[in-house]
Amino acid sequence: MTAKFHVEPWAVSISDLDADHLAREESVFGLSNGHIGWRGNLDEGDPRGVAGSYLNGVFEEHPMPYAEDGYGYPNTGQSVINVPNGQLLRLLVEDEPFDVEHGTVHAHVRRLDLREGTLHRELEWESAEGRRVRVSSTRLVSLRHRSIAAVRYRVVALEPLAVTVLSEVLANEPLPSPHEDPRVEELLARPLEPVTSAVREARSTLVHRTRRSGIHVAVCADHVVSSTAATAPEVTTEAEGDLARTRVHVRLAAGEELEVVKLVGHEWSDSLSPQTVRDRAEEAVTEARRAGWAAITAAQREALDAYWTCGDVHIEGDARLQQAVRFALFQVFQASARAEVRSVPGKGLTGSGYEGHTFWDFEAFVLPVLTSTAPEAARQALRWRHATLDHARERARTLHLAGAAFAWRTVDGRESSGYWPASTAAFHLNAAVAGAVLHYVRATGDREFEREAGAEILIETARLWLSLGRWDDEGAFHLDGVTGPDEYSAIVDDNTYTNLSARRNLRGAAAAARRNPQVAQALGVDDAERARWEAAAAAVAVPFDEKHGVHEQFAGSTRHAVWDFDATRPDQYPLHSHFPYFDLYRKQVAKQADLVLALYTSHEEFTWEEKARAFAYYDALTVRDSSLSAMAQAVIAAEVGHVELAATYVEELARLDLDDLHGNTAEGLHIAALAGIWTAVTAGFGGMREGEDGLSFHPRLPARVTRLGFGVRLHGHILRVDIARDATTYRLSAGEPVTVRHAGQPVELIPGEPVTLPTPASEAPLTPEPAQPRWREPGVAREDG
Numbered sequence: 001m002t003a004k005f006h007v008e009p010w011a012v013s014i015s016d017l018d019a020d021h022l023a024r025e026e027s028v029f030g031l032s033n034g035h036i037g038w039r040g041n042l043d044e045g046d047p048r049g050v051a052g053s054y055l056n057g058v059f060e061e062h063p064m065p066y067a068e069d070g071y072g073y074p075n076t077g078q079s080v081i082n083v084p085n086g087q088l089l090r091l092l093v094e095d096e097p098f099d100v101e102h103g104t105v106h107a108h109v110r111r112l113d114l115r116e117g118t119l120h121r122e123l124e125w126e127s128a129e130g131r132r133v134r135v136s137s138t139r140l141v142s143l144r145h146r147s148i149a150a151v152r153y154r155v156v157a158l159e160p161l162a163v164t165v166l167s168e169v170l171a172n173e174p175l176p177s178p179h180e181d182p183r184v185e186e187l188l189a190r191p192l193e194p195v196t197s198a199v200r201e202a203r204s205t206l207v208h209r210t211r212r213s214g215i216h217v218a219v220c221a222d223h224v225v226s227s228t229a230a231t232a233p234e235v236t237t238e239a240e241g242d243l244a245r246t247r248v249h250v251r252l253a254a255g256e257e258l259e260v261v262k263l264v265g266h267e268w269s270d271s272l273s274p275q276t277v278r279d280r281a282e283e284a285v286t287e288a289r290r291a292g293w294a295a296i297t298a299a300q301r302e303a304l305d306a307y308w309t310c311g312d313v314h315i316e317g318d319a320r321l322q323q324a325v326r327f328a329l330f331q332v333f334q335a336s337a338r339a340e341v342r343s344v345p346g347k348g349l350t351g352s353g354y355e356g357h358t359f360w361d362f363e364a365f366v367l368p369v370l371t372s373t374a375p376e377a378a379r380q381a382l383r384w385r386h387a388t389l390d391h392a393r394e395r396a397r398t399l400h401l402a403g404a405a406f407a408w409r410t411v412d413g414r415e416s417s418g419y420w421p422a423s424t425a426a427f428h429l430n431a432a433v434a435g436a437v438l439h440y441v442r443a444t445g446d447r448e449f450e451r452e453a454g455a456e457i458l459i460e461t462a463r464l465w466l467s468l469g470r471w472d473d474e475g476a477f478h479l480d481g482v483t484g485p486d487e488y489s490a491i492v493d494d495n496t497y498t499n500l501s502a503r504r505n506l507r508g509a510a511a512a513a514r515r516n517p518q519v520a521q522a523l524g525v526d527d528a529e530r531a532r533w534e535a536a537a538a539a540v541a542v543p544f545d546e547k548h549g550v551h552e553q554f555a556g557s558t559r560h561a562v563w564d565f566d567a568t569r570p571d572q573y574p575l576h577s578h579f580p581y582f583d584l585y586r587k588q589v590a591k592q593a594d595l596v597l598a599l600y601t602s603h604e605e606f607t608w609e610e611k612a613r614a615f616a617y618y619d620a621l622t623v624r625d626s627s628l629s630a631m632a633q634a635v636i637a638a639e640v641g642h643v644e645l646a647a648t649y650v651e652e653l654a655r656l657d658l659d660d661l662h663g664n665t666a667e668g669l670h671i672a673a674l675a676g677i678w679t680a681v682t683a684g685f686g687g688m689r690e691g692e693d694g695l696s697f698h699p700r701l702p703a704r705v706t707r708l709g710f711g712v713r714l715h716g717h718i719l720r721v722d723i724a725r726d727a728t729t730y731r732l733s734a735g736e737p738v739t740v741r742h743a744g745q746p747v748e749l750i751p752g753e754p755v756t757l758p759t760p761a762s763e764a765p766l767t768p769e770p771a772q773p774r775w776r777e778p779g780v781a782r783e784d785g
Contacts, residue, residue, distance in 0.1 A: 005028070005658055007319050007320055007323055008323060009319070009322055009323060009326070010113070010114050010115050010326065011111050011112060011113050011114060011323075012028060012029075012111070012112045012114070012323065012327055012658070013109060013110060013111035013112065014109070014110055015107075015108065015109045016108070017100055017105065017108045019047050019101070022042075022047060022048060022049035023048075023049025023050050023666030024049070024660050024665045024666050025040060025049075025110070026039040026040040026041055026048070026049050026050060026052065026351075026666075027039065027040070027347075027350045027351050027657070027665050027666060027667070027668050027669050028040065028112070028657060028658065028665065028669070029110060029112050029119050030052070030348075030349070030350035030351070030668075030669070031117075031118075031119055031139060031140060031141040031149070031334065032141055032334045032335055032348060032349040032350065033141045033142060033143050033146060033334060033337050033338040034056060034334070034335060034336045034337050034338040034339030034340070034342065034344065034349070034377070035055065035056050035146050035147065035266070035338045035339060035340065035342070036053075036054070036055060036056075036141050036146075036147070036148075036149050036266050036349070037052070037053070037054040037055075037056070037141070037348065037349020037350060038052070038053055038054075038087055038139070038141055038149055039051065039052030039053070039350060039351065040110070040112075040119060041087055042100065042121075043087065043088070043089045043121065043137050043139075043151065043153060044088070044089060044090045044091060044098060044099070045085075045087070045088045045090065045168075045170075046099065047099075047100065047101055049666055050175065050176060050351065050352070050666065050667075051082060051085060051173045051175060052082060052350070052351060052352065053082050053083050053084070053085040053086065053087060054080060054082065054083065054349045054352075054356070055083045055217065055266055055268050056339055056342045056343070056344075056345075056349060057215075057268065057342050057343075057411065057412065058080070058081060058083055058210070058215055058217060058268050059078045059079055059080050059081060059210075059213060059215075059356060059411040059412070060078070060079055060081050060187065060188055060191040060210050060211070060212055060213050061076050061077065061078060061210075061212040061213045062076070062077050062078075062079060062184045062187045062188060062212070063075070063076065063077070063184070064076060064077045064416075064418045065184065066418060070420075072398050072399060072420070072424065073418055073420070074414070074415045074416060074417070074418060076414070076416070077184070077355070077416050077418070078213075078355065078356075078357070078410065078411040078412065078414070078416040079184075079188055079352075079355040079356060080345065080352050080355060080356020080411065081188065081191045081192070081210065082172075082173055082175065082352075083171075083192075083208075083217050083219060083266065083268070084169050084170060084171040084192070084206050084208060084217065084219040084242075084244075085168075085169065085170050085171075085173055086149065086168075086169045086219055086221050086262070086264035086266075087139070087149075087151070087264075088166075088167065088168040088169070088170060089137070089151060089153045089165055089166070089167050089168075089260065089262065090165070090166040090167075090168065091133075091135065091155065091163065091164070091165055091166075092163065092164040092165075092166070093125075093127050093131050093133055093161060093162075093163055094127075094129070094131060094161055094162055094163075096127045096128065096129060096131065098125060098127075098133070098135070100123070100125070102127075102128060103125055103126055103127045103128050104125070104126040105123060105124070105125055106123075106124040106125070106126060107122065107123055107124045108121075108122075108123040109121070109122045109123070112327075114304075114326050114327065114330045115301065115304060115305075115308070116140075116297070116300060116301055116304070117140055117143060117300040117301070117303070117304050117330075117334070118138050118139065118140045118297065118300065119138070119139045119140070120136070120137070120138050120139075121135075121136060121137045121138075121139075122134075122135075122136045123135050123136075124158075131159065131161050132158035132159060133155055133156065133157055133158060133161070133163065134155070134156040134158060135153075135154070135155055135156075136153075136154045136156075137151055137152065137153045137154070138151070138152045138297075139151045140296070140297065140300055141334070142288070142296060142299070142300060143299070143300055143303035143304070143334070143337050143338065144296070144299035144300065144302075144303055145284065145287065145288050145291070145296065145299075146284075146338045146340070147265050147266050147267055147280070147281065147284035148263060148264065148265055148266075148284055148285070148288045148296070149264045149266070150261065150262060150263050150264065150288065150293065150296060151260075151261070151262045151264075152259065152260075152261045152262075152293055153165065153259070153260045153261075153262065154257055154258070154259045154260075155252075155257065155258045155259075156252075156255065156256070156257045157252035157253065157254055157255070157256055157257075158254060158255075159254050160251075160252070160253050160254055161251070161252060162249065162250070162251045162252070163249075163250060163251075163252060163258055164247065164248065164249045165247075165248040165249075165258065165260050166245055166246075166247055166248075167221065167223060167245065167246040167247075167248065167260060167262055168243065168244065168245050168246075169204060169206055169219050169221050169239075169243070169244040169245075169264070170242065170243055171192050171194070171206060171208055171241075171242040171243070172190045172191070172192050172242050175189075187211070187212065191210055191211055191212075192208035192209070192210060192211070192217065192242075193208060193209055193210075193211055194206070194207075194208055194241045194242060195207040195208055195209050195216065195274045196274060196278070197239040197240055197241070197244065198239065198278070198282075199237050199238060199239050199244075201235075201237065202222060202223040202224075202225065202235050202237055202246050203220065203221065203222040203223070203237065203282070203285065204220070204221055204237050204238070204239040204244035204245075204246060205218060205219070205220040205221075205239065205244070205278055205281060205282055206218070206219050206220075206239060206242070206243075206244050207274045207277065207278050208242075209274070213270070214270060215268055215269070215270045216268060216269055216270070216272065216273075216274050216277045217266075217267075217268045217277070218265075218266075218267045218268070218274070218277040218278045218280070218281035218282075219264065219265070219266055219281060220264070220265040220278070220281040220282045220284070220285045221244060221246065221262060221263070221264045221265075221285070222262075222263050222285045222286075222289055223235070223246050223248070223260055223261065223262055223263075224260070224261040224263070224289065224292075224293070225248055225258075225259070225260050225261075226258075226259045227250050227252070227256070227257065227258045227259065228256045228257045229250050229251065229252050229253065229256045229258070230253075231250065231251060232250075233248050233249060233250035233258060234247075234248070234249045234250070235247070235248050248260055261293045263285050263288045263289055264285070265280075265281040265282065265283075265284035265285040265288070266281060266284075267280040267281040267284065303337070304330075304333075307333055307337075307373070307374060309711070309718065310373050310711035310712070310713050310718045311329050311333065311373035311374065311711065312326070312329070312709075312710075312711065313325045313326070313329065313678065313681055313682070313708070313709070313710045314707070314708070314709040314710070315681075315705055315707070315708055315709075316705070316706045316707035316708075317704055317705045317706035317707065318704045318705055320651075320654060321650065321651070321654050321681075321704075321705070323658075324653075324654030324655070324658060324677060325654070325677050325678065325681060327658065327674075328654075328674035328675070328677040328678060329369075329373070329674075329678060331348065331350070331669055331671065331674050332366060332369055332370070332671060332674055332675050332678070333370075333373070333374055333377070334348075335348035335349065335350075335366075335671050336366070336370055336374070336377040336378075336380075336381060337374065337377055339377065339380055339381060339384070340380050341380055341383050341384045341387055342380075342381075342384055343358035343362065343381070343384050343410070343411065344358060344362050344366060344381060344671065345357060345358050345411075345671075346358065346359050346361065346362070346668075346670075346671060346672065347667065347668025347669060347670070347671060348668065348669060348671045350668040350669045350671075351666070351667045351668020351669070352667065352668065353664065353667030353668040354409070354667075354668075355409075355416075356411055357409040357410060357411060357416060357417075358409075358410055358411070359408065359409060359429075359672075360408070360426070360428065360429035360432045360433075361628055361672035362381070362671075362672065363385070363429075363432040363433045363435070363436040364432040364435070364436075364601075364672075365628065365631070365672035365673075365675045365676055365679070366671060366672055366675040367381060367382070367436040367439070367440070368436070368439060368675075368679065368690075369675045369678045369679065371436070371439055371440045371443050371444070371713075372443065372682075372712045372713055373678075373711070373712075373713060375440065375443065375444050375446075375713055378436075378440050379440065379444075379446065379449055382433075382436060382437060382440060382449070382453065382454065382457075383449075383453055385406065385433050385457060386453035386454075386456065386457055387413070388406065388407070388410075388412070388413025389404055389456065389457065389460060391407065391410075391412075391413040391414050391415075392404035392405055392406045392407070392413070392460070393460065395407065395414075395415055396464060396467075399424065401464055401467045401468055402463040402464060402466065402467035403459075403460040403461060403462065403463030403464035403465075403466075403467065404430070404457075404460035404461060404463075404464060405427070405430060405464055406429055406430055406433055408422075408423035408424065408426055408429055409423060421483055421490035421491055421581075422483055422487045422490060425481060425482050425483040425490065425491055426482070426483040426484070426485075427464070427465075427468060427479070427482050427483075427498060428482070428483075428484060428485065428495070428497060428498040428501055428502075430461045430464055430465075430505070431461065431465075431498065431501030431502050431504065431505045432501065433457060433461065434457060434458050434461045434462075434504070434505040434508060434509070435501060435504055435505065435508075435601070437450075437454040437457050437458055437508070438458070438504065438508045439690060440454070441454055442690070442692075442694075443690070443713065443714060443715075444713075444715060444716070445715045445716075447515070450512060450515070450516065451516050451518075451519060454512065455509075455512040455513065455515075455516045455519045455520070456519065456523065458505065458508050458509035458512045458513075459509050459512070459513060459519075459520070459523050459525055460523075461505050461509070462505055462506050462508075462509035462510070462533050465479070465502045465505060465506055465536065466506075466532060466533065466536060468482075469502075469536060471539070475539055476539050476540075476541045477535075477536045477539040477540050477541060478493065478494055478541050479493075479494060479495070479498055479499055479502060479540075479541075480493045480494070481493065482495050482498050483495070484496075484497045484498050484553065484554065484594045485497055485592060485593070485594045485597055485628070486553065486590045486591050486592055486593075486594035487576075487591050487592075487626070488575065488576070488581075488584040488585070488587075488589055488590060488591040488625075489553065489554060489557065489584075489585060489590070489594070490581070490585055491585075492553075492554035492555070492557070493554060493555045493556075494541045494542075494543050494554055494555040495553065495554040495594070496542055496543060496551055496552065496553060496554065496594075496595055496598050497553075497594055497595065497597055497598040497601070497602075499540045499541060499542060500540070500542065500598055500601075500602035500605055501598075501601065501602070502537075502540060503537045503540045503602075504602065506533040506534065506536055506537035507533070507534065507537045509533055510530045510533045510534050510537075513525045513530055514530070541555070542605070543555040543556070543557075545558040548613075548617060549613050550610075550613050550614045550617045550618075551595060551598075551606070551610065551614055552595070553590070553594050553595040553618070557588065558588070558617075560586060560587055560588045561586070561587055561588065562587065562588045562589075562621070563575075563584075563587040563588060563589035563621070563773075565589075565773040565774045565775075565776075566774060568773075568774070568775070569775075570775040573623065573625060573775065573776070574591075574623075574625035575589065575591070575623060575625060576591070576625065588621050589621055589623060589773075590618060590621050590622040590623065590629075591622075591623065591624075591625045591626050591629075592622065592624060592625070592626035592628050592629035593618070593622060593628070593629045593631075593632035593633055594618075595614055595618050596614065596615060596618050596619070596622070596632045596633055596636050597632040599611045599614060599615065599632070599636050599639075600632050600635045600636060600683065603689050603691070604691055608639075608640070608763075608766075609766060611636060611639060611640055612640040612641070612765065612766035612767055613766070613767065615633075615636045615637065615640050615642075615767075615770070616640075616767040616768075616770045617770075619633060619637075619770040619772060620770050620771060620772065620773065621773070622772070622773070622776075623773050623776045624776060624778075627656060627662055627670045627672070627673040628672055628673060628676070630649040630650075630652045630653050630673075630676070630680070630778065631649075631653060631673070631676030631677075631679050631680045633646075633649045633778075634646045634647075634649035634650045634653070634680035634684045635679065635680060635683045635684045637649060637684070638684040638685060638687070638700055639684075639687065639698075639763075640763070640765060640766065640767075641762060641763040641764055641765035641766070642765055642769050642770075643685075643700050643701075643702045643762050644702055644703065645769055645770075645778075646680075646684050646685070646702065647702035647703075647704060647705070648778040648779060649680065649778050650677070650680045650681060650684065650685075651778070651779060652778045652779045653673060653676055653677045653680055654677060655779065656670055656673050656674075657669050657670060657673075657674065661779070678710075681708065681710070682710050682712075685699065685700060685701055685702065685705065685708055685723070686699055686708065686710060686721060686723060687699055687700060688712070688721075693741075694738065694739065694740060694741075695712065695714070695719070695738075695740045695741070696740060696741035696742075696744075697721060697728070697730075697740060697741065697742055697743075698742075698743050698744070698760060699721075699723040699728045699743075699759050699760065700759075700760070700762045700763075701723060701725060701759070706724070706725065707722070707723065707724050708722075708723045709721065709722040709723070714732075714735070714738060715735055715736075716735065717732065717733045717734045717735035717751070718732075718733040718734075719731070719732050719733075719738070719740075719749070720733070723759060724759065725759060726758065726759055727756050727757065727758060727759055728742065728756070728757055728758075728759045729754050729755065729756045729757075730742070730747065730749055730754065730755045730756075730757075731749075731754045732749040732750065732751045732752075732753075733751060734751045734752075735751060737749060737750045737751070742757050743757075743760040
């Protein structure tokens with residue numbers, strides 16, 4: 001059994017406490033602002049699943065262990081580490097430690113408020129000696145004060161007693177095995193070495209340095225203490241090495257209260273002095289203390305109100321989906337809101353899964369959502385990719401290629417993946433970055449960004465494709481030896497998703513070079529090079545199987561033997577954990593949507609009939625051993641007329657982390673899959689597509705959804721779409737008139753003048769609803785890959 005959260009429209013809450021579920025709940029209840037990440041650990045630190053206090057970009061280096069070395073393999077890996085943990089607030093009731101696993105818990109509720117951006121906890125506890133207290137805490141990671149996380153902790157005595165709060169900052173906390181290789185595990189077990197510490201009244205600061213990557217980290221904690229007791233609380237503070245502690249002691253009469261507001265500042269740098277990093281952390285705390293708890297929480301609500309103005313998705317008829325989509329959007333937003341020229345890891349800052357690395361799925365799945373709902377966060381994330389261009393150029397040179405090859409797995413832009421078939425060969429990452437640039441510029445009109453960063457990304461990735469590809473005797477342009485999104489097919493020729501993504505990249509680079517002649521000149525782009533890009537884009541090979549009437553996932557893929565799904569037991573999934581890769585590579589079986597993903601991302605390249613036939617063919621081969629699959633399957637299922645199947649895929653996405661569907665939410669949330677919920681709803685049920693000609697919509701609601709509303713930002717303004725069974729309404733908030741398409745027909749939208757049109761009937765499917773591989777129907781519990 002997984003933990004069961006209450007279904008609420010604007011919150012995720014739970015009213016029981018089970019140690020077996022703590023790690024999962026800590027991920028779900030995690031708070032972040034893109035700079036700081038605090039897992040949803042209990043205030044007192046124990047019991048816990050996995051402790052987690054992270055700073056975006058703070059990692060430790062370690063040697064990359066290989067059984068056999070090879071040219072181009074990265075020598076150094078990167079793993080996210082815990083920074084000194086400022087969450088801890090331990091409680092003593094008289095001389096008994098408050099511990100939910102001892103004594104009696106009479107009530108215990110934790111609630112993540114998606115409007116307030118806070119994690120609230122209420123409990124009543126009776127010690128083994130019969131002493132009773134009521135404890136409440138409210139925690140946030142500030143969206144306004146980038147370096148600040150804060151907790152308001154209250155203790156009410158239900159009888160006369162003394163209470164002591166021990167507020168700590170703790171470094172090098174013991175963690176589960178951080179790496180499967182014991183040589184690496186030893187390096188990561190205690191990655192921080194103390195540099196200095198400081199104490200002033202109720203404030204303490206610890207400064208540490210990572211042992212190998214040379215990053216300085218400062219964490220400062222200050223406390224505002226108040227009480228209704230007759231005698232003022234005693235407050236003392238000490239700090240040394242890995243521990244800072246502020247002790248607050250008071251004797252309370254029945255009904256009296258102690259309140260501790262803890263303000264924790266976090267800063268890091270790989271170039272500034274320890275003193276400067278310490279000063280910045282302490283100044284952040286000083287500013288937060290000056291503002292006060294009420295102002296900090298009010299600013300948190302204001303930041304989220306501004307986000308939800310466009311970002312909210314309103315759903316009627318399916319309460320669980322309503323909760324899930326808002327939870328997903330909250331997590332996507334808080335993972336990136338204040339990242340500010342930093343990456344967003346695959347798990348956000350909710351856990352150490354994937355070693356804290358950023359992958360292609362950020363640009364391919366998360367950035368489209370941010371561009372449409374929080375474009376400034378998207379801009380900052382793309383500026384981070386631009387900041388890593390020198391690493392990408394160096395990686396391309398190592399691979400004997402031109403242009404830039406971005407890292408498949410990374411924290412700081414350097415390659416940190418040693419499995420080259422699914423990393424080095426997965427060149428589609430570069431097209432995902434370029435595609436995110438193109439989408440961002442079209443949606444925002446931000447020509448300044450294009451001039452300062454976007455055009456350079458497009459140009460350098462276009463050069464990569466030209467050096468990677470080859471021309472055949474008939475004038476077609478091929479990309480050989482690549483790996484597409486499906487990692488059960490590796491080192492293939494002409495992966496359709498990759499080739500079409502490269503086409504978009506090449507054309508986008510040529511257009512950006514024309515719009516930005518000074519940038520093009522500075523980078524040495526001339527008319528001849530632009531012409532080569534455009535010629536390659538026009539000639540890109542797109543393999544098609546005439547016999548089956550479907551596009552091939554890659555050249556010759558439909559000639560491979562089909563995986564024997566009937567002979568595969570349910571306990572043999574995920575397949576990569578039970579079968580050798582060489583067997584997977586030579587069979588027709590897809591870990592995740594690949595060709596089907598291309599049907600969405602390159603939607604203008606296919607007819608509706610081609611999409612319908614391809615979906616029917618590939619849905620029967622896709623086992624979804626990856627959390628990245630159901631989004632594309634939902635979108636295309638809806639488009640080709642299988643709307644109820646699409647709803648089932650959307651339900652799977654909605655359950656993914658809240659129900660721990662893949663059994664690994666304990667390692668952190670699936671940020672890209674959470675972003676995929678928004679895409680599945682807006683592009684699946686809303687039929688939204690984006691391209692050179694702007695936005696188009698073809699609404700289609702499943703039986704369980706009676707109404708759907710969502711927003712999209714266009715050039716700084718908001719377009720709201722409200723879909724009911726009989727009518728769809730479009731509202732443009734401000735700006736110049738825009739033209740969108742509704743069920744294929746152009747519609748001019750003027751600010752302040754809603755347009756209501758009939759919701760079109762769903763298309764009659766061209767093919768019967770496909771059956772998925774045995775044991776892999778949507779919603780079946782599985783492990784993630």
